Amino acid sequence: xxxxxxxxxxxxxFSRRAAPAFGVLAALLIAAGxxxxxxxxxxxxxxxxxxxMFIHVPAAYMAMFSYLCLGVASFLSLVYxxxxxxxxxxxxxxxxxxxxxxxxxxxxLWGKPMWGTWWxxxxxxxxxxxxxxxxxxxxxxxxxxxxxxxxxxxxxxxALVGLVNLPVIHFSVEWWNSLHQGATVFAAKAENRLPxxxxxxxxxxxxxxxxxxxSLWLVRIRAEVWRRRAAVLALQAAEG
Amino acid sequence: xxxxxAGKYALYVWPAFAVTVLAFGWMIADxxxxxxxxxxxxxxxxxxxS
Numbered sequence: 001x002x003x004x005x006x007x008x009x010x011x012x013x014f015s016r017r018a019a020p021a022f023g024v025l026a027a028l029l030i031a032a033g034x035x036x037x038x039x040x041x042x043x044x045x046x047x048x049x050x051x052x053m054f055i056h057v058p059a060a061y062m063a064m065f066s067y068l069c070l071g072v073a074s075f076l077s078l079v080y081x082x083x084x085x086x087x088x089x090x091x092x093x094x095x096x097x098x099x100x101x102x103x104x105x106x107x108x109l110w111g112k113p114m115w116g117t118w119w120x121x122x123x124x125x126x127x128x129x130x131x132x133x134x135x136x137x138x139x140x141x142x143x144x145x146x147x148x149x150x151x152x153x154x155x156x157x158x159a160l161v162g163l164v165n166l167p168v169i170h171f172s173v174e175w176w177n178s179l180h181q182g183a184t185v186f187a188a189k190a191e192n193r194l195p196x197x198x199x200x201x202x203x204x205x206x207x208x209x210x211x212x213x214x215s216l217w218l219v220r221i222r223a224e225v226w227r228r229r230a231a232v233l234a235l236q237a238a239e240g
Numbered sequence: 241x242x243x244x245x246a247g248k249y250a251l252y253v254w255p256a257f258a259v260t261v262l263a264f265g266w267m268i269a270d271x272x273x274x275x276x277x278x279x280x281x282x283x284x285x286x287x288x289x290s
Binding site: 038039041048049051052055056059095098105109110113212219220224226227 | 241243249266270
């Protein structure tokens with residue numbers, strides 16, 4: 001799959017159809033997810049704030065998944081020095097930063113009525129904030145170095161270092177005493193798992209968010225390929 | 241059928257959905273605008289070259 005898409009022409013032909021297809025799939029899944037979000041019963045403890053969970057949990061999952069995508073693209077870029085992998089890494093960053101910010105903001109909007117505070121320096125919240133800072137650092141580092149090749153390599157190393165944070169986020173609720181709740185979607189104990197009335201909207205929204213990310217990532221990689229082609233053409237024109 | 245009445249939690253529920261809509265709106269608009277801009281740029285430069 002990677003080898004097939006590594007060819008820019010094949011990637012552009014594939015993404016031309018795949019990006020809108022993922023976009024339509026995302027719209028359908030999110031529409032269905034919103035339907036189930038607003039027919040789900042109120043939670044006996046959380047009341048109507050449980051509906052925030054259906055947009056917060058998928059955003060948090062996407063924050064981590066998009067960073068994993070950045071890590072894979074950065075690894076391929078560093079090892080194979082492939083321009084398309086570097087373009088994919090660069091294109092991923094603004095989307096990942098947006099999903100991470102979304103998870104922090106929606107989490108705060110749930111936390112205030114349920115915990116009585118917008119923010120606590122809890123292991124889960126703090127490690128997600130660190131993830132957001134990694135996204136900002138990645139984009140800042142790329143922007144700070146004029147030579148695009150050097151910028152790409154430096155940013156790829158930073159992205160790989162940041163991968164260490166993903167298991168910290170995931171296991172933070174087990175490793176430390178945390179205000180944040182533990183696993184409920186894939187909980188080991190049956191009594192901790194979500195009932196279908198909550199699992200269905202959450203799963204639909206998570207799949208919808210993933211499809212939306214796939215579609216937008218492809219669009220942004222295409223933009224990045226065109227940007228680099230424009231730079232080459234500009235250089236050729238300048239050289240006469 | 242639909243429960244849009246968030247009661248005393250409306251102050252938190254609706255801003256959460258609003259900020260989600262804004263974030264998705266920005267991601268979609270920025271991605272499409274970027275793609276259109278650079279595609280046009282390539283086409284213009286390729287035309288000028290030929």
